[in-house]
Amino acid sequence: MSDYKVPLRDIQFVLYEMFDYQRHCESLPGGDEAGPELVNAVLEEGAKFCEKVIAPLNAVGDREGCSWDDGVVTTPTGFKEAYDQYVEAGWASMSHDPEFGGQGLPESLGSVMSEMLGSANWAWGMYPGLSHGAMKTLDQHGTDEQKQTYLTKLVEGVWTGTMCLTEAHCGTDLGMLRTKADPAADGSYKLSGTKIFISAGEHDMAENIVHIVLARLPDAPEGTKGISLFIVPKFLPDTDGNIGERNNVSCGSLEHKMGIHGNATCVMNFDGATGYLIGPANRGLNCMFTFMNTARLGTATQGLAHAELGYQKSLAYAKDRLQMRSLSGSKNPNGPADPIIVHPDVRRMLMTQRAFAEGARMLIYYASLLVDVEHHSEDEAVRNETSELLAFLTPIAKAFCTETAFESANLGMQCFGGHGYIAEWGMEQNVRDCRISTLYEGTTGIQALDLLGRKVLMTQGESLKRFTKIVHKFCQAEAENTEMNEFTQPLVELNKEWGELTMHIGLMAMENPDEVGAASVDYLMYSGYVTLAYFWARAAAVAMQAEAEDKSFYQSKIKMARFYFQRLLPRTRGLVPSIKSGAANLMDLEEAEF
Template identity: 55%
Template sequence: MSQYTPPLRDMQFVLHEVLQVEEAFKAMPAHAELDVDTINAVLEEGGKFASEVLFPLNREGDEIGCTLDTQTHAVTTPPGFADAYRQFVDGGWAALSCDPDYGGQGLPVTLNQAFYEMLNSANQAWTMYPGLTHGAYDALRAHGTPEQKATYLPKLTSGEWTGTMCLTEPHAGTDLGLLRSKAEPQGDGSYRITGEKIFISSGEHDMAENIIHLVLARLPEAPAGSRGISLFIVPKFHVNADGSVGERNGIYCGAIEHKMGIHGNSTCQMVLDGAVGTLVGEPNKGLAAMFVMMNAARLGVGMQSLGLTEVAYQNAAAYAKDRTQSRALSGAKAKDKAADPIIVHPDVRKMLLTARAYAEGGRALGMYIALLIDREQNTNDAEVHRNTGETIALLTPIVKAFLTDNGWLATSHCMQVFGGHGFIREWGMEQYVRDNRINMIYEGTNTIQSLDLLGRKVLGDQGAALKKFGAEIQQFAMANMQDARMQEFLLPLADLGEKVTKLTAEVGMKAMSNPEEVGAAAVDYLRVVGHLVFAYLWARMARVALDKADSGDSFYAAKLVTARFYFARLLPETASLIRTARAGVEPLMAMEEDWF
């Protein structure tokens, strides 16, 4: 009974009116000819694929899931998944933003980001198959040898082959320095790899001819810890000299994880039994190469929760306008009915507006960082490349953690709107909650993202990247401070900016005497900075909406209402977060371990 309509109008608003991507692309030779009509046409067709092909498979994919033949180690995906993937490949969608040198269409990352939001709304479990493939493409494009690129990138670009990243082991989760998988050199440039990996999304399936696993393992006598990790290409099937698929390699699925959600994706326990692989990059430098894929995955996970937030909001809003329950406190509104639709009740509206504000703010952030990636990839100016790269690095943990935390809150609120029906499978809402929950965990838990933001990205460079981003906010504020209509957005934005500066300095000083202070403050700190980023982007969206306030278009009126709700009801969360961050480590560490 669930439904989904691609939010094309809001995507166009962010792309063309807020970010003005056509002008931005004109400064990038590879995209200089891209115009508004082309961008919109691609998004419209992408929306059709998401809503008409993928979305109808979502519920059945969740109910049936993937099945493993323990004799052959073959995994069968839910009905329709493989056929949808063939349509995806045949339509050229896999190649959308890939390099034309490898058969790609060469369109901007920004456009691909918007497309993937729609795919995630329609069917997150399915979208993980091509999403991980794109990450493998990025890693090999950055670190592969010319021969590796020639062999693998055209097939990954077309989508004929899919990709995975094999990191986690049963005894080692986020701490990859503990991994034990071994790689023995064979004297011919290849390696025999032995070990076990768990939680490998898309590790085995029936959707593509070959699966290219990027595997972390240790060479003999490699240094201990993360400095002794190397990265290897390990294909499911060996690749012949002419590029065709050869015999089966020694990597296979030993079991499928039984999960809370994303049942349509095959999360596998992978066994490497003397599998043949080739080294990517330098020996013992594999983690740096894999971080290309990991960072792409972190941005992708943010888009997963954004997609779920959007589809959950759409369904909750539709239900709230239809479901009748009780009367409004101020008197009957639907006098021709026995009760009013529940959308008249303030708390129902609060839940709906929370989801809407987080969806629209998340969309703006997702496209904002995607445009930064396009700038970084399409400039010859070393300073522009460095500055955009620093901002991308600063915002990546926020995209991953803030958007997924918001997605958990939003999908839970939307399920609540349905009341008891939200807890029932047939309405589809409980699946969105279940599917979203993993997004806060994998690709580095949100606590790890928070430590990365505060410890590495902020304190690690004495706040330099954060100050540069703050300067952008200040520049926007200065340009708009004379407009009295903007004060309701600019004043709280400036106030929060000052508080972030003070909080950063305070935590930094505490950490000099006790590093545990970073761990105690990090999660709250990330959420505060996440709100700073959202407040900036909501202020920019409000600026455009105010300029169009007299147009008679209800879209802009609704945008302003949502912006005001965000500043009035969601941004104030930062006050309590700042207070708890300042509480320090003592309340957390005072409890003796054996008292727990």
């Protein structure tokens, strides 16, 4: 069976031909060093590491899983050694501030590396991946002393980070959390409580683990307004910043999961563990959203990773597997049957996977460029505008890219027929590993409420208009290009309809707030299909203007854009009446009637 191959050609197309990555880098402080030669070298070396070191461990991690023995967690064979290579090669520090030991390359380049690592082996990639959110949280909200103590080690990669939110009785509703933080005489705090579902909460890959933990102070108000954020290291740093005595935080058990067996998902016990306040007291949830928004874009990347991996594996199988003859005549007359890629329904499954994978890549890379601008632009107005646009796109990226990824992973498995159900091919693992992505960092329903309720309706539609203006300007710019009519004309209509649907929901919600919850998921999926249509139209426009020897690559882009518009975008036609049907068909059924 074929191994994962990094799609370098498509990555370079999106970065350089769609988004002018060289110009983007030159606009960032110090970014002029990230020229095409350096970036391509990074991508090529990253691809070798992912293909040769990380990808072969994917099946190993699924088969072996992690083991727990009296609080000690051991990762699968080869995981620690691969992580040592990762740190030694400098991958951990690539996109971080040189002040703390980073290499200062754009964060967007780090996002590309995250895609490659995740597609090769999502369970392994979670260990370093979660550290990025911890680092951003410390960078934005930590004191200078906290940054020097923790950020330097996290950037180097010798320490890793986690996010500790969930408790057994509260997941999304964090206002219910019970973990407490009692002040100590030396200015630190003693944290007591239990957190569950903590990815990479305990492992043997790094010398220390820095937990970012939500807890309540003794005098904290009820609900979300009484939550504070703390640093709780596994080992307390000594005066020189090296690991000292063991803290009172331990792994009580490992969760038994459907997938991502190679990553340790832990129950973490804090028994009077020493912690240090990050940011203002009782403002922890605000600080934690720095971590959560990073994680949400990371989970969108997980969707891309599983869609890409499933597509690659099923494509190779479809070219090799012989079954039946083509309805239009034999395509392999010297063989007993034709390869299944000749059959229209197999092509439907393959092209759907590809359309969602490559569309997700465009959206996620675009969002990663916005992250660069948000963090580094010297113009406050530009930073604020970019931040608002990124806030609008984040729930779409997280939820839409994971929902379509799970569809893609299942289609990849379906291409194999009965063999897809057999473990040795890796397709059922890809489905199992992908399933968590629609749950992580806020379920699809939560993302949908965030998009429609908070991001759109609470801004009176301004956040939506910010993006639809971008779409409108693109369509205007292509108005004289008749070859683009098949893409721009439906996009113009959908762009208008998007605003009308939003207004319809808003008016209904004024009479009944449940209308927001009733419409939200369908609204998010509608938004996702239209957003990807915009990026596929941009890809087609670039491909039409390309003057290069690689004509087949550009022709395939145009054909894939046509497939997306003709086969997948029409799904919006079913979502519109569903959205408009209102809350009554959901809420009229009495509880006793279920």
